[in-house]
Amino acid sequence: MTRIGHGFDAHRLVPNRPLILGGVTLPFTQGLLGHSDADVLIHAICDALLGAVGAGDLGRHFPDSDPSLAGISSLEILRRVHTMLASGGWSVANIDATVIAQAPRLGPHIPVMVDNVAACLKVESTAINVKATTTEGLGFTGEGHGIAAHAVALIHTR
Numbered sequence: 001m002t003r004i005g006h007g008f009d010a011h012r013l014v015p016n017r018p019l020i021l022g023g024v025t026l027p028f029t030q031g032l033l034g035h036s037d038a039d040v041l042i043h044a045i046c047d048a049l050l051g052a053v054g055a056g057d058l059g060r061h062f063p064d065s066d067p068s069l070a071g072i073s074s075l076e077i078l079r080r081v082h083t084m085l086a087s088g089g090w091s092v093a094n095i096d097a098t099v100i101a102q103a104p105r106l107g108p109h110i111p112v113m114v115d116n117v118a119a120c121l122k123v124e125s126t127a128i129n130v131k132a133t134t135t136e137g138l139g140f141t142g143e144g145h146g147i148a149a150h151a152v153a154l155i156h157t158r
């Protein structure tokens with residue numbers, strides 16, 4: 001059996017927070033605000049995977065109200081989502097994701113993000129694709145108020 005899921009997430013950029021995307025801490029003047037490390041790329045991927053298995057969304061499984069999740073690495077959340085999938089007999093076929101950020105430049109860091117996601121999901125790095133784009137200065141991402149991410153995930157049973 002094959003299933004597909006979609007995820008979208010956005011977080012606000014604020015001072016005095018580290019900017020963490022795809023498990024990589026990027027040098028930047030601002031970081032994303034959130035209960036966990038606010039890794040918007042990983043959250044979109046988690047939501048795509050949860051959507052593919054029909055398990056609702058990230059907020060249902062990892063609520064902001066849970067103090068044990070405060071400041072948690074989103075890679076750990078992704079590992080837990082993978083455990084849920086694997087326990088149901090699902091494997092990840094591939095993931096395609098897009099980060100929407102006016103700054104900083106993400107290109108040089110994408111290979112590490114890909115490796116981080118692949119390791120959490122126990123797949124080859126070739127199964128994970130991460131893209132970065134800007135919105136040409138338009139909207140909340142373009143004006144630097146936040147960063148957004150979209151992801152689609154294909155999963156299958158063996």
Ligand SMILES: [Zn+2]
Binds near residue numbers: 009011034038040043
């Ligand atoms: Zn999020």
